[in-house]
Amino acid sequence: MRRIGIDVGGTNTDAVLLDGGRVVRTIKTPTTSDVTTGILTALVELSRHPVGAIDGVVIGTTHFVNAVVQRRDLTRVAAVRIGLPASASLPPFCDWPEDLAVRVRGEVFMLEGGNDYDGRPIVAFDETGMRRVARRIRASSIRSVALASIFSPLDPGCEERARAILSEECPDANVTMSYHLGRIGLLERENAALLNAALIDLARATVDGFTAAISASGITAPLYLTQNDGTVMQAEMATALPVMSFASGATNSMRGAAFLSGLADAMVIDVGGTTTDVGELRRGFPREANSVVEVGGVRTLFRMPDLLSLGLGGGSVVEADPIAVGPKSVGYRLIDEGLVFGGRTLTATDVAVAAGIVRIGDGEAVSRLPRDLVGRALDKARAIIEDSVDRMKTDARELPLIAVGGAAFLVPDRVAGTSRVIHVPHGDCANAVGAAIAQISGETDQIYRDLSREEAIAAAEAQARERAVAAGGDPETLQTVDVEDMPLAYLPGNALRVRVRVAGEMASTAGQNGSSSVSQ
């Protein structure tokens, strides 16, 4: 398996070439404002020497989440909620920040339909009303529609029927169905669908740009985008479900850390220029946050890694009295402002160079720093790291700690509460490595009644596997990576909510038909 992984970060675009589990080449270039140019530059650099046949190019990007946070490039959306007479007083967009809602809210429709928790219809779906809505959308300028029906993760029938009516009446509409995106929790799932619908045009343009960059570089290989959970989706799916890639950067660096270290269960610390993320790997995947995640002020239930972000990085400003390392940072200006680069700001990188931990820039520039200050600054950084690693640990076991990221040198060789600290080769490109090794996954989240716990979990696993195969996974390699079951309060009849996720390698198609090649 030969793959190129690319991480488009805020500062740098990293690219790696991976061949049969070995990192062959790595490239770092500045991220460009149009994103695509940076990718093209990286790919051209990477292909300077022949790269051979490539099975896939996998890109991780924060482009879509940034569009929401910065309120730019968003598409106006028609929201269709199916579930009246229930949930009537809290219509779509009801908990959005107004500055975002005014950019996205086109039309809002609410129709009768939806299901109860036991699968019975709340009332019959109002198909006549849906046809009226579809015609009204056709008559408007809006072409992106978000559908959300009550309990659709249990029974997607109403959302599917609504989509069929839309495609009859308004065939050029882009439709996002909430059941593709989420779990139980109508508002959060609907919010995910609305955000997705708002990003649909940007997703098309971005994925087209990625495809163009790949083809301009001379590489012919299928394009994949990484998702929040460390698995990939095919480019075609990414254009339909851009929200699934919201948090992929952090996930990729943790997955990359797992790959580069060969460890599946460990703590990971990713030290960048300004911030450090600490998380935990379980069976090779980041542990997910189990609470509501806000994106640009909107509550959602995306699958996101549980991360602790702190203001420590290579560009962190060091102050002597009282001793402080970060959260103030010179960020990407480190290469102008850091002492070792001829600047005037004492940074964490300068301290590390002075202590002889790392050789970057001009070591002479920091040779006269007081030893005592250097020691205290490094002690402070260690204290911050130890505290945050301890906060993210979920049991008393001493796990190894994998240090990655451009400023991983700030992590000392011994950290309390961990069994050992591992610095890995290519750790500064762990995120691009994580993109290159991303897997295919399938997930299900449903309520089962009158089944034993084992039967319910088995039923859920079968469905998750089916979904993973449908998404392009190789059934031979699928493994269950997450099982969560919860009996439902107040409900009789042993009602059990089961969530299962499976993941495995992508089914290799490119290699078999021999279509992948590189022309120079």
Added chain:
Amino acid sequence: MKELALDDIEALAVGAWILGTGGGGSPYLGLLNMRRHYAEGRRVSLMSPLDLAAEDWVAVVSNMGAPLVGQERLADSRNIARTVEIQEGLLGTKFRAVMPLEIGGGNGIQPLMAAAHLGLPVVDADTMGRAYPEAQMTSVAVGDLRPYPCVLYDPRGIEAVVTKVPSWKWMERVSRRICVELGSIASTCKAPRTGREVRDWGIHFTVTKAIALGRRVREAQRRHDDPVAAILDEGQGQPLFRGKVVDVARRTTEGYLRGRAAIEGLDEDRGSRLEIAFQNEWVVAWRDEAPIAMSPDLICVLDTVSGEAFGTETVGYGRRVSVVVLPAPSVFLTPKGLEHVGPRAFGYDLEYRSVFNESG
């Protein structure tokens, strides 16, 4: 009579979740309803239970059912208002005010939602001072007040009334069956109470208490102070334990969420283990196998950093929690009160001992 500001209601949502002692469902959706009412110009006032005339009638409201179902069939203020109208029709006279059945969890906000539609004030009192899972676990049940009629409403146009039952336990059994049939969620208006009954048997000033708790937490969060310390101070509570959740076992029996959470000590509690049993709400806590806190005292499991409460449905492995105990309403401390909500009412053969007696 005091008009509530939206900020009071935001604080109420935080405080009610803490007083929910793990149950009652998150007040977030009720809060969203109230934000919309306030944006549309409606206002709700709070009245002291002491200002009720003896012969006034008060509507006692709550949302009944599974919190999880409530995440799809969202709290709708018109439904709870409708139950009050139906109850008024049965009563044949107008209500003076509405009040919460339970201040803990989402039901702390339900009467405000009804009041916003009906133009009635909300009485600053409830019948639990916290959240409890069953109909007979209230101060008015301890007082042997009449348990019927109870109105259940579903927005599909279903209006059910339990006209007569011989006891509060029967009210629990019969109304629970109706609720399950409606999709395990129903808006309810419990047996109407007179002003005299609310003055004698209501648990007073609990809305104000929830607002004050919530306000202190929000202030502490803003100032990066310790919100758990603020809760202890405001609620006159006792710290019980600080640690990390290492196991949560849940099972449903007889339609309830029952189970046990285990917490391993950190900081001063390192080396110790706390186990807390729950039936929707936290019921009994054991430290290294010795019972140290139990209902009716309020056992609250809080996020150590944010001070926000964890529900028994949502608390998970690995969470850093601070467990605190807040004092029980005095009505539950009598022999009759303990019969309804003491540890034996939940199936634990323990003599009730308060955290507060020992320390006091």
